[in-house]
Amino acid sequence: MGSDCRSDRFKTPTRAVQCAFVTGMTASAGRKGARGRIDKRQAILDAAFTVFARRGYSQACVQEIAEEAGVAKPTVYNHLSDKETLFRHALEAAAEAVSADNLASVERLRDPGDDLRAALEDVAYRMLRVCCDERSRALRWLTYAQVARFPDMIEVVQSRTSSRLAEALADRLARLSLAGRLRRCDPAQAAGHLLALLTGPMEARSLLGTRKVSAAETRTVANAAVDTFLRAYGPEPR
Template structure:
């Protein structure tokens, strides 16, 4: 088996165990058993439990982020319906942020970041920044087309993501309550409207 495949199997085995048990109670033995590898194999790939946890969280965030990157790539910056495209993108990004996996991952990071601050940087580098950069590229295209005034596309991208999600933590009690589709859409559209008031020509 290729080394990459084995590392992938270990990460796939580690994610649910860290999720179910938390960092402290999760054991390398359990992860190795679920992955079908020996305990020394886990150590040879990740060095120890702490690095495996960091890699597992960052990997899970990266996988969650793939749907966001796909939605961003579909934003049409050349057509006349670019505003509606931004609304659709805002709805998609907000919907991904409320997925059970995303909500659970956020809680896991929040619970462990005090113990291991490096988790934040790993997640930012592997998942959050690539998403912001992809969105910044699309917003820059809208700027070049004369649709938006964007002096700093990366900052604008960060603000777009924050604004479309701004009301959702309160409305959903941090992802624990269901809200109606109408409430969800209104909240997200309000966020996009705020963004457009700041950036649109």
């Protein structure tokens, strides 16, 4: 069987690519059984996000996505009709994953303990980490970059990330306000302001994500934001 067509089997199996990029799921090896098809679909979606994040939409070619997924090009089209569908599904999955991470961070405000400032600083740092990691950055970038082509994706992504995060944070701040640990205020506005104080300076420092920001620097940004936030929204002196 060593005919010409089999002679190129020395291609490295890039099948073990990081599926964790989008889904955060463990890279369950693709047993080529009944589940093979599902694994492939997942691998393709993961690879799509990876490549789109690397090249941008128009520069990413389906061939590269196929290679990244360790799959042939026709297989890609077999699972997802075309490039646009690929893009939409990949972004939506990534948005969902980011959302989960964000909500997990905020949840820590449910029991802030005695030291509210410390709790806020902790949550702030975690949110910055999530908001500025590679996946999150790529997601925002891709969405923003393709406004002209897919304007509806803004709504899809925004609702799953910023909006959901702001709402969850507002919930926690409302409780804190009611408990007298923050002054009486509009919790939605307070949440918006806290998030702005965090992400705004962070984006400036990272030059829209192109420059690496150290953990210490991130902590500084987080603490400064919390300080300003507490000056503005902390409990009234009575």
